[in-house]
Amino acid sequence: MGTLPVVFLMGPTAVGKSALALEIARLLPAEIVTIDSAQIYRQLDIGAAKPDAAARARCRHHLLDLRDPATPYSAAELIDDARTAIAQIRARGALPLLVGGTGLYFQALEEGFSPLPATDPHIRAELAAELARSGVVALHRRLQRLDPPTAARLHPHDAQRIQRALEVERLTGRPLSEIQRQPRLPGLTERPLKVALWPPSRAWLHARIEQRFRYMLAAGLVGEVLTLYQRRDLSPELPALRAVGYRQVWHYLTGEWSHRQMIEQALGATRQYAKRQLTWMRRHFATPALQLTADDDPMQHAAAESVVRAVERFEHA
Incomplete structure (x- = not known):
């Protein structure tokens, strides 16, 4: 292969983006750039669905654990760090595989963005x-x-x-x-290959969301949030702790909600978040070069092979 393109892999939460990205990385020389506003924070592991040590050993990941939860990390910083990671990956001759569900970040990378101050x-x-x-x-x-x-x-x-x-x-x-209205800060200098991963149905995605959240609880999510809750320098108003899942468990720890209410609130918030992601994708993720439908194959073999073929076609376009 010649120069590999930059790939945007986007889809709603719990659709299977991370598994698909790892399978693509098995088939191509690729490195994953995580476009996620929660995974950049240290100590947010279980609830942020951060890749574990085995996943990181299989493929190099970027933009993980960059910041303490007490220190907000702006979208402008994320975009700048993503551009730096892309340049490093390209220098190694690998495929920059940008994976996430935050549409505005992908739009900013493609089109540029307005310079706004970090949150206070x-x-x-x-x-x-x-x-x-x-x-x-x-x-x-x-x-x-x-x-x-x-x-x-x-x-x-x-x-x-x-x-x-x-x-x-x-x-x-x-x-x-x-x-x-000020001049926008620049995005990428090249056209990305955009891949959209869609759920086969709303019911399928809702089932995946519930399954994943219950797995997070079994894996120790409440204990993870308790460690954050006990820190004197953190509050639920910080961007890190407004992430879906963390906010609901925090309210449970304060005694505001029962365990059952916490689960209901977290599932409801996650479903609403997924709905917003899908709405944004339909309106703004302009005509992806490749539209895939997720299935129950945990490794997404067929979808990964489709991405590889799209990379080859894109490379020679």
Whole structure:
């Protein structure tokens, strides 16, 4: 083979991306770049579905365990680190295989992105307290005064994005809409080979989500979160601990939810997250070169062979 392309492998949570990536790496000289906002944090292992030692021994992984959970890691940092990893992989003559479910990161890598400040846990905590005290409508009204274009674009009940817009204004003194009009930081200089891995049905994916979460509980997820909970420098407002699964177990440890409620809340949140991922893929993951349907083959042999053939065709296109 000549120069191998950069591959984007995207799909919803629990669809089998990691197993497929490892099988691709068995067939091609590849290294995996994890495009995941939770796996970059140390101590987030079980709940983040981080590859274990055996998987890392089979294939070199990048962007794992980069940051302590107390220190937020911005999307801009992730994109910059991903670009560095891609260059290193290409220098070794291997296939950069970018694997994840966060569509905005893939879009930023392909198209570039606006330079935004990293999150600030203290401001986040203040806004969260205000949200609990006054409600999301009050925060949206404030955003209408400070940044009318962003307020008009966001749904009045989109608490997460409203808080982020207010946080950006607090950190920079400038509205988010103004910053987003600045020249974008560059993405990749080459066209990626985009691969989408779809579930065969919603019921199939929901069953996989439940199976995986119950496996995480059996593997010690509550104990993992308890270790984080006992640290005095962590709070549920930090980006690391807002990850699906960690947030719900944290509420269980505070006594807010029973064990049964924690499971129900975690499964519900994960299903909603998967739905958002699939919606984004349909709207924005523009015409992947290869669309695959996941199945119950844990190694995804046929899908991996399809990716290899697509790499060969893409290489000579």
